[in-house]
Amino acid sequence: MSVSLPPNTFPKQYPFLTRQEFEIAAKLFIAQSRKAGDTEVWNWVEHEKVKGFGYLCRSSIVPKVMDKDAGDLEEDITPMDDVNEQRVEVVEEEDPSVGIALLDLIEFPTLLTRDEYLTVNYHIIFSTSYKVPVLYFNVCYDDGTPLKIDEIYSHLVQPLRLDDIKTAGFYGGISQQDHPTLSIPFYFLHPCETATLMRSIVEFNTSENLEEERITLEGYIRSWLSFVGPVVGLKVGIEYFLEI
Amino acid sequence: IEAPRCSYFPLLTSQVRKYFGDMMLNFIGDDADIWYDVDGTPLKWHYPIGLLFDLHTGYRPDSNSPPPLPWPVTVHFKNFPAEKLIRANAIDATQDFFMSMIKEADFLRNGSTKKVMNLSKNDQTQLWDGLWSKNYDRFWSVNYRLVINDGQTPRHIPLRIYLPDNCPVIQEPVSPVDESGNKLTLGNILHQVLPELFTSPLPSENAFAVPVIHGVIPQLDMPIIWASQNLCYPDNFLHIVVLLGI
Numbered sequence: 001m002s003v004s005l006p007p008n009t010f011p012k013q014y015p016f017l018t019r020q021e022f023e024i025a026a027k028l029f030i031a032q033s034r035k036a037g038d039t040e041v042w043n044w045v046e047h048e049k050v051k052g053f054g055y056l057c058r059s060s061i062v063p064k065v066m067d068k069d070a071g072d073l074e075e076d077i078t079p080m081d082d083v084n085e086q087r088v089e090v091v092e093e094e095d096p097s098v099g100i101a102l103l104d105l106i107e108f109p110t111l112l113t114r115d116e117y118l119t120v121n122y123h124i125i126f127s128t129s130y131k132v133p134v135l136y137f138n139v140c141y142d143d144g145t146p147l148k149i150d151e152i153y154s155h156l157v158q159p160l161r162l163d164d165i166k167t168a169g170f171y172g173g174i175s176q177q178d179h180p181t182l183s184i185p186f187y188f189l190h191p192c193e194t195a196t197l198m199r200s201i202v203e204f205n206t207s208e209n210l211e212e213e214r215i216t217l218e219g220y221i222r223s224w225l226s227f228v229g230p231v232v233g234l235k236v237g238i239e240y241f242l243e244i
Numbered sequence: 245i246e247a248p249r250c251s252y253f254p255l256l257t258s259q260v261r262k263y264f265g266d267m268m269l270n271f272i273g274d275d276a277d278i279w280y281d282v283d284g285t286p287l288k289w290h291y292p293i294g295l296l297f298d299l300h301t302g303y304r305p306d307s308n309s310p311p312p313l314p315w316p317v318t319v320h321f322k323n324f325p326a327e328k329l330i331r332a333n334a335i336d337a338t339q340d341f342f343m344s345m346i347k348e349a350d351f352l353r354n355g356s357t358k359k360v361m362n363l364s365k366n367d368q369t370q371l372w373d374g375l376w377s378k379n380y381d382r383f384w385s386v387n388y389r390l391v392i393n394d395g396q397t398p399r400h401i402p403l404r405i406y407l408p409d410n411c412p413v414i415q416e417p418v419s420p421v422d423e424s425g426n427k428l429t430l431g432n433i434l435h436q437v438l439p440e441l442f443t444s445p446l447p448s449e450n451a452f453a454v455p456v457i458h459g460v461i462p463q464l465d466m467p468i469i470w471a472s473q474n475l476c477y478p479d480n481f482l483h484i485v486v487l488l489g490i
Contacts, residue, residue: 146327180415
């Protein structure tokens, strides 16, 4: 569905959105993500029966943040040793071309193994109370086991932001809540600081050649997400911001 | 067990554990692993008990049959359904949820959470303590200030509407007055939010849909402000279950 808006349409009660404005902004964001060539696509999903509960979602593979504790580092080393031992056996017994492929792995130890990725489902929903988008997410290990809150702090939250997020509580911390459309538990980032955040962003308006102290509907989601997303492993590439 | 409508299931857990403990069936694990279900449906522990009853039984107070009491609830000590129920860390999680509802209600009424955040630590504790210890005066000494809102007309009424068949919860911001400042009634609000179910703000003889609050069908002509101040749950929200069918 294409949405045509006059350029520089602003949310009527910036930084707050109405549900209709959220839907428009969401569809524009999807168009930006397609243009940006993102392989992990954002989709718009509606409730199967009821209108007005639509949300954005995307499934991502995200590298696991490794714990800094010495204990964990030891755990990381051991599997590689096992692989080395196996590799030697295979080279001696099997097809030498297989050995060559495995040697590549030895050359590049920075390649992550399968259990060092997480699968994250990111949902962007609209909060009718706070009138802003909210980032909901659920995370699983490679084998499908969901992460609990402690594991989310250890393996998903970016280490530099960890202390902030853990102590933020109501002001931007992570909690669980029922997804407003699906009614199942999701983790989410508290939205009550979002309005303050959006008020502090300044965007340069190229057609009017001035600095605007508010974001257009078109730019709203990508700007908001580029601030809140990285905390939980979600980055918004520069391509989203390029005029094409 | 006699459970207060305004309480929460995790607040009953210690009583439940003691009951089984007295029968020499001691549960070693964490309170957080205990969960409740009715007819195979896990009960959302962060919903007030009265709301869960109205929602799950679908009992029409205007019907001729008596209410389905006692309500048979199954308690589980293992296999916590983490994909369906929010992880509970027993009492702390219930208190956190409760406080976040109070803050959300404040935000809806006033456009900010200043009022709640400016309550002294002592007052904030009083709210929760009053609730779980069933001390009405203690609870209301603080809650009164939140609910009366210094006599200021709230911007929006904290309200949640529950429809049957796993419908998403409806939480639209509703103003308690119209453009001319006239007080809106409960009927006005229901008609505004669910016009197909409430075709008019006025009560009708064979209404297809009825609202239920605290197990009672309220009069549609009550001002929504009055309903919010007097019929809200301890979390400051009006939780309205809508039942369908004659």
